[in-house]
Amino acid sequence: MSAPRLTVEGLQVGFGDGASRQRIIDGLDLRIEDGEAVALVGESGCGKSLTARAIAGLLPPHAWTEGRVVLGGLDLNTLPPARLRALRGEEIGFIFQDPISALNPLFTVGEQIAERLRWHGGLGRRAAWARAVALMEEVGIPDAAARARVYPHQLSGGMRQRIVIAIAIACDPSLLIADEPTTALDVTTQAQIMALIAASQRARRMALLLITHDLALVAQAVDRVLVMYAGQIVEALDVEALYGESGAGAKHPYTRALLCASPSGVPGAPLKGIPGAVVTPARYPVGCRFADRCRWADDDCRRAPIPLVDGVRCEAPDGGAPC
Numbered sequence: 007m008s009a010p011r012l013t014v015e016g017l018q019v020g021f022g023d024g025a026s027r028q029r030i031i032d033g034l035d036l037r038i039e040d041g042e043a044v045a046l047v048g049e050s051g052c053g054k055s056l057t058a059r060a061i062a063g064l065l066p067p068h069a070w071t072e073g074r075v076v077l078g079g080l081d082l083n084t085l086p087p088a089r090l091r092a093l094r095g096e097e098i099g100f101i102f103q104d105p106i107s108a109l110n111p112l113f114t115v116g117e118q119i120a121e122r123l124r125w126h127g128g129l130g131r132r133a134a135w136a137r138a139v140a141l142m143e144e145v146g147i148p149d150a151a152a153r154a155r156v157y158p159h160q161l162s163g164g165m166r167q168r169i170v171i172a173i174a175i176a177c178d179p180s181l182l183i184a185d186e187p188t189t190a191l192d193v194t195t196q197a198q199i200m201a202l203i204a205a206s207q208r209a210r211r212m213a214l215l216l217i218t219h220d221l222a223l224v225a226q227a228v229d230r231v232l233v234m235y236a237g238q239i240v241e242a243l244d245v246e247a248l249y250g251e252s253g254a255g256a257k258h259p260y261t262r263a264l265l266c267a268s269p270s271g272v273p274g275a276p277l278k279g280i281p282g283a284v285v286t287p288a289r290y291p292v293g294c295r296f297a298d299r300c301r302w303a304d305d306d307c308r309r310a311p312i313p314l315v316d317g318v319r320c321e322a323p324d325g326g327a328p329c
Contacts, residue, residue, distance in 0.1 A: 011078060041207075
């Protein structure tokens, strides 16, 4: 059996040192096979984007990490900075959540795609430009030859995100990380962008890590779902188990609460919000980090850390429907 494309073991990420040292991501494990799509879901503040940046080696200088991140047999945490930068261009594609910040306002969008192809794909200037235009056509930008010569601010948000996707897939990476790729887009454009990412991932058989807080986005795009809360994975399950029979496969109280808080598509159906807010790293409790927001929590939940066993840290007692 071949090794996974991406393996993350015991990942810890934090900031500060000495007395101010603070752990945010706490012992995270995940693996993604070639051609597999995995979603990391949870509310804002759970550590999803920090995890994505840690995997890609994009953390700020004052952050610290522990654990292993292995891509295609290479331990990324042991690579020198120059080799890691090269690997990010060649083997890791990253789709950022804010395309206007990810793109350089001083260069045309075609130049920015072509630059990736020249530096990491080894193409000459003309070949890189021709390939950039072809990639723009592939991601659904009409009149690509003309639009390659415009600047980011001259395109809509959806078109800018398509350019970011073109840059990310330009060198046919083996791992694609999409960090909240539909932020600030309307519902129709969100669906188009997700369909584009899924089609690109399948066509290239890339491993995909999709970061999102929107459960509705993952149903048709991924194979497995990892539910994250307060820096920990609380449940891992196949997407069919998450959505089959109205979420009956979801076991953890937090996963169930996320399902209940998602729009059902039924007109007039009420949303059931999750009370409270995600606990901050400075207040991580000894026991279950979801206990203060959980309707089933008792004193035992708060006494000691809850381990991840068979893909879940805790099972809600009543079974059946999530709400």
